Amino acid sequence: MTPLLSVEALSVYYGKFRALFDVSLEVAAGEIVSIIGANGAGKSSLLKAIVGQVPRIEGGIHLDGRSLDCMSTSAIVSSGVALVPEGRRLFPSLTVDENLDIGWQIGRRGSIRHEDIFGFFPALASRRKQRVRELSGGQQQMVALGRAILTNPSLLLCDEISLGLAPVIIGDLYNILPEIRKNGTAILLVEQDISRSLAVSDRFYSLLEGKVVLSGRPGDVSREDIIRSYFGG
16 A cells, blocks of 8 residues: 655755755554654754755655655645644734634645634634734644644644643643544654654654664564664664
8 A cells, every 4th residue: 555655765955964864764644653863863854855845855755656856835735744843933923813724725625624623722712813922832832733734634744842842731732643643644743752752653763863773663662772763872
């Protein structure tokens, strides 16, 4: 069976600097896959490459058998890929509803609606007319995730969604991920928090200095091997 996402011998370049070295991975429909690794391992570069936001790549990226290599970011989003970027990148002067509308407008039409987002994140329901800059960091991350969900993606990319947030908020965000995939959405999850990401993942890939050094199912790999792959040695 053809995987939903197939990354084949991918290298990413920023000028003369090479951030990824022949990275290959797959994500099946409805699967949650984690990319773990320390700062500078190349995790964010991988996600940016998938959505067409790096200067140059070698190798191949395919979504449902269709090459994404030469597509614009807007075309990639229209084909069913959504990114929750590190730092959220919301429009702070717009309201919650207005930020969510952006996802609805740029994405594909599907069964998901604004009210579904408020079902996922009840804390936003009473704040839908508030400007995003008035929200807490955790609430802003909920808006960023909700905006991505409203594009009706077949593949959701999440870049460090727990960064800088309180543990209770992180728990709320991670509890939503299995609910999102019930609609068949696959999730590629980039995290530094090993325990948190592996707890919700079907499989993982560990990056070290731009290379895949370990992969598998979390329950099939020892904690020692995972830690060694994360830090090297």
